[in-house]
Amino acid sequence: MARIVIAGAGAVGASIAYHLALLGADDVVLAERDTVASGATGKAMGGFRQQFSTEAEVRLARESAKLFRELGSPLFDAVGYMFLATSEDGWARLRARAEMQRGLGVPVDEVDPASVRGLRTEDVVGAVACWEDGVAEPAAVTTELVRRAAGLGVDVQEHTNALDVRHDVLVVACGATSAELVPGLPIRPLCRQLVDVGPLDELPHDLPMTIEDETTFHFRRRGDTLRLAMTEPRPRWTHEEVVDGRLVTDWRARLAHRFPPAADAAVVRAWAGLYDMTPDAHPVIGPAADGVYVACGFSGHGFMQSPAVGDAVAHELLGLEPPVDLAPYRLERFADGAVFPEQVVL
Numbered sequence: 281m282a283r284i285v286i287a288g289a290g291a292v293g294a295s296i297a298y299h300l301a302l303l304g305a306d307d308v309v310l311a312e313r314d315t316v317a318s319g320a321t322g323k324a325m326g327g328f329r330q331q332f333s334t335e336a337e338v339r340l341a342r343e344s345a346k347l348f349r350e351l352g353s354p355l356f357d358a359v360g361y362m363f364l365a366t367s368e369d370g371w372a373r374l375r376a377r378a379e380m381q382r383g384l385g386v387p388v389d390e391v392d393p394a395s396v397r398g399l400r401t402e403d404v405v406g407a408v409a410c411w412e413d414g415v416a417e418p419a420a421v422t423t424e425l426v427r428r429a430a431g432l433g434v435d436v437q438e439h440t441n442a443l444d445v446r447h448d449v450l451v452v453a454c455g456a457t458s459a460e461l462v463p464g465l466p467i468r469p470l471c472r473q474l475v476d477v478g479p480l481d482e483l484p485h486d487l488p489m490t491i492e493d494e495t496t497f498h499f500r501r502r503g504d505t506l507r508l509a510m511t512e513p514r515p516r517w518t519h520e521e522v523v524d525g526r527l528v529t530d531w532r533a534r535l536a537h538r539f540p541p542a543a544d545a546a547v548v549r550a551w552a553g554l555y556d557m558t559p560d561a562h563p564v565i566g567p568a569a570d571g572v573y574v575a576c577g578f579s580g581h582g583f584m585q586s587p588a589v590g591d592a593v594a595h596e597l598l599g600l601e602p603p604v605d606l607a608p609y610r611l612e613r614f615a616d617g618a619v620f621p622e623q624v625v626l
């Protein structure tokens with residue numbers, strides 16, 4: 281069997297390694313330049329949702345849900361994802377999306393947001409939620425998959441540049457730095473940040489990931505803190521991982537409005553990481569050159585897609601039919617001027 285070397289032990293590389301091992305591949309190296317989950321994976325919000333606006337994304341999420349369910353608490357908690365609409369237009373959009381999602385088997389319901397203790401809802405026109413969605417610990421999930429992969433025979437090498445490891449096939453899963461290994465890949469780093477505030481007494485344990493659909497401001501519970509995020513008004517196209525204090529101030533004000541019990545919550549930690557953006561915000565998955573396969577450019581939702589992607593890529597690398605269709609994600613699409621149809625980008 282060919283020797284497969286995976287570059288990068290983030291969520292994506294770890295999942296590919298694990299699924300290759302499950303399928304019986306017996307010569308796999310997972311090479312990580314730094315340590316497991318030290319890239320974007322270790323900096324992520326940890327959200328997992330099936331509520332996307334395009335069928336391809338919903339199908340990937342549907343497949344990924346199986347592994348998250350199997351992992352269970354404390355690695356994954358199905359507290360739900362609740363989208364709030366604060367305008368009639370937004371509410372019509374949410375309902376139309378929910379109908380498409382239900383058609384693909386995702387259990388999305390119209391819900392009463394006032395049932396969430398502490399949430400301000402006077403300005404909310406309507407809300408939908410999927411209670412199978414939820415929040416995970418990305419670094420812990422990735423570490424668990426690496427542990428399982430190693431147990432099944434994958435040779436895990438931290439502090440190792442994958443380019444220095446002999447390979448027949450190189451799988452590039454290097455997130456924002458993937459173009460260093462495959463020059464010309466259309467991937468640009470976008471700096472994004474998160475903020476944890478707290479500690480807060482009596483946060484509901486089942487507080488769902490709560491998202492204002494119009495503004496994209498969203499938050500989740502993590503222990504006795506809340507983790508906040510939002511799409512930034514001006515994209516920061518840079519490799520620099522820098523926290524913008526003005527955004528922190530703005531988000532705390534938004535939280536005080538939406539969840540008044542947290543109005544005085546102090547900042548515990550704020551940090552920045554990199555999204556690996558492609559021109560259409562979909563990943564690039566597939567062969568890129570002779571003996572080189574890429575799985576990168578996940579554009580801010582790679583953690584939640586990593587279970588299904590890892591499984592599909594492992595199948596393809598071994599010449600098997602992938603359980604999900606990877607055709608929408610090929611590199612060649614950019615030559616035809618691919619545009620991005622997914623609307624729910626957080």
Ligand SMILES: Cc1cc2nc3c(=O)[nH]c(=O)nc-3n(C[C@H](O)[C@H](O)[C@H](O)COP(=O)(O)OP(=O)(O)OC[C@H]3O[C@@H](n4cnc5c(N)ncnc54)[C@H](O)[C@@H]3O)c2cc1C
Nearest residue numbers: 288290291292313319320321325327442455553582583584
């Ligand atoms: C602030 C923030 C919030 C996010 N929130 C979410 C969320 O809620 N849900 C979600 O699904 N996604 C989220 N994401 C996106 C998610 O983190 C990424 O899509 C995902 O982690 C990408 O995983 P990856 O394995 O492709 O890349 P990474 O985690 O970046 O891993 C790439 C690895 O490759 C290694 N590497 C690089 N070069 C080499 C080499 N030559 N040899 C060996 N190793 C190498 C790096 O050291 C790194 O560890 C968020 C991202 C950020 C920054």
